Amino acid sequence: MKLVTAIVKPHRIDDVKDALREIGVSGLTTTDVEGFGRQRGHTEVYRGAEYQVDFVPKVKVEVVVDDGDVDGVIDAIVKAARTGKIGDGKLWVGEVDRVMRIRTGEMGPDALSG
């Protein structure tokens, strides 16, 4: 099993959710996050008042999937999150040793489905 983590633009999150639902992903976690990558902090100005914006608001999406589903999930997220402009985000995949559904104690892929 794999943990797919993506950092996406806030306004893309609904499309990402829809795209994942469409390919049968039944559960995901989202978190409002702030950070920076190439799109560094910048100075913002409103009517002469200047202030520093150090972190850019993004949404983090985490999905645990069976190994065979990883490519489909990556594809769905990337397609839904891409705008072609700077700041579209990042995605990475990591190994997951164990997954358990807390209510039933089911382990592994069984804990992911349904």
Added chain:
Amino acid sequence: MSVPGPAVSLREGLGALERAYTLGHHGPAVARRRAALVDACLVELFDRAGAPAHVALVATGGYGRMVQLPASDIDLLVVHDDAASIAVIVDALLYPLWDAGLPVGHAVRTAAECLAATERLDAWTAMLDGRLVAGDETLAARAPAPVRARAREDPAGFARRLWDAAGAGRERFGSSAHLLEPDLKEGSGGLRDVASLGWLAAALGTDPEGAGVVRARERAAVDAGEAFLVRARSAIQLLTGRRTDRLVTELQPDVAREMGFVDEPNLLATDGLMRSLFEHARNVEHVSGLAVARVMAGATGGGSVDIGDPAAILEALADAADQGQVPSVGLLDAIEDLAVPDPVAWDARTRAAFLRLLRTGERGSAMFDVLDRMGLLARFIPAWAGVRCRPQRDPYHRSTVDAHLLAAAARMADLLAGSGDAEDPLEVATVAHVERPDALLLGALLHDVGKTGKGGHVPIGTAIARDTLDEMGVAGADHDLAVFMVEEHLLLPDTATRRDLSDEDLLLDVAARIGTPERLAGLYLLAKADALATGPAAWTPWRETLVRELVAKVQRVFDRGQMGEELAAHLAERTERLRELLHGEPDDRIERFILRVPRSYLLAVDPGRVAEHFRIVMPPLGRNEVRTASTAGSRAGTYEVVVVASDRPGLLSWIAGALAIGGISILAAQAFTTEDRTAIDVFEVEGAFEPEITEARWRAFRSTLRRTIEGSISLEHRVREKGRHYPRPRVSSPVTVRALNDVSEFSTVIEVGAPDRIGLLHDITRTFADLHLGVHLAKVATFDGRVVDAFYVRDELGRKVTEPGLLAGVESALRERLET
């Protein structure tokens, strides 16, 4: 067979009591019966322990007050004057209780230790509830007497400690009077507040009614509140089997059912439960708060106050709020004695006093609460009845609608008073630009007034706000701004968190909807006041950053004159005209088209032409497909042609090149790009040698362009060849190039002036393509043999070009290409 001990009998007795009533009906009488059972057990245990002399068994806390709840601790104080033997006695008393699994909270103190324990307020108040159950009466009298005396020495000081503790409790537990998961014991308006009236009585040496700090009507409301709270809290404990006092969401349906609430139209059973609970808890919070404040301020007693009319009520409360005073018993009596019409007819005095209350912020909100407790707020604002004590079911809100509205108005007053957040420069700058603070206060007070359980709260609320402001006699610009605040209060937070803030048309649309910088400033302050009044999750740095980004960008749209009230009206008029022209097309298709095309396109191109473009822009476009449509131009011999194709780097240069090759001169051009990257380029052209441009020539043009897009031919060489057949420019004037970064939010504007010649537009745009710059928007015009062009360019990542080296490179590349 051994006779069961008294503790076991007690447990059985308590069990029988539990079964004797349904879960939702364990009120004060049952609590009293429970305490009596405990009394009997303790008396017997005390006897069995040999009824030791110089020991007194005192019931404290809730048990002392005869309000013993199903799972609450049995609070005991063992008073003694013999340290040597007391341990054995206490063991004999408590072990049987512990063994029987009964929860006991106990303290063992000498009289002197009792007095010392008053340092801790909770120990002090528990002892003020003290009641002798068994043992040495003299000792029992000797111990509590100084404890009471200490409170009586300085009732105001004692009340101050209660006030501070209540404040700390509110911080920690919140308010039972409007929080959606209230703590019925410790929360503000909970049973602790009920008990505080008893503690005040001890400090005053008489009951609070007699001392003139609580009115009879208020006492009755608290008694009813206590009965309800005891029932609800008992139900929670019986349902969970635990000593828990918080009415969490999961428990609410069961508690509602047990207490006899059923679903009603527009009000679920759980909401009905919560609404009743809030009503009671508010009374408790209100009366106990007033009583403590009155004792603290030494403001006891009636004192006659003259209240002549409804306006005078608001004036008296506004005076009290201005001076930071608690409304006196006399004042509230006078208010209640006045026959207040329902609804109140507003006049200038009413309005002035009402606005004064709003401007005082938190203290003013507290006065509105006082009015509400007396059932009068809804007479001043009839719409208030729809939101009173109404729970909100969403992940953010922690309060009822009316409490949230009062809190939002108070926050707005704080923001406007400039007492705000130095960390937020936007707050400071927006406040500085507010011209109509009263309208913003009214907008904050009414922003959620449409949450009446009947559907979409914004349109409903806007209509209610309009009527309410009319009733108040608020007119003119204040009226309009306040209604606008209600109507658009979600615009900034919703747009900031859900839409693409790098979409220029979105910013133009938001700016068009808002219209003026003052309204923008007002909406920012309302978004912030609303979120701060909602709960801790609503105004996170994450949300704040997004909302501020949107506000700063929209302000710059105003600053540049890209949008304003006039332009917004013009855009609306053109859009409306377009809808008329497209009459007969499906509405959703028309709206999709309007949303899709750039605002600059709708503003620049005549609606009649746009309606024609609709037909070639809307059908799905193949990757390499090129569409054109031409009509007669603005003067004889000219044509207007629109070229539609999927946008890609260099497209404009190819179109310009293909036109040049076809012998078509460009007189003017406007190139637009939709957010989904479709190019809509509009040209005013004429035939260079053969004036007539037939459909065959257009077909040839489309074919050249398509083959260029496909990569099967290269234009560069052919355009240069074509140029040789044409005469050199008639006028020789210098090439000018200027890069501007403050004209547009997302593009660098490159202005180019040069003598006109065939292929010029191709050469300019080819230069951009070579430098990997995309042309997002272009305006090309020819005056007297000279072209004056403006290109809105972005780099490969869709950003402005800000790097000085690159800007200089653009300039020199253009000069090099155009000057040779």
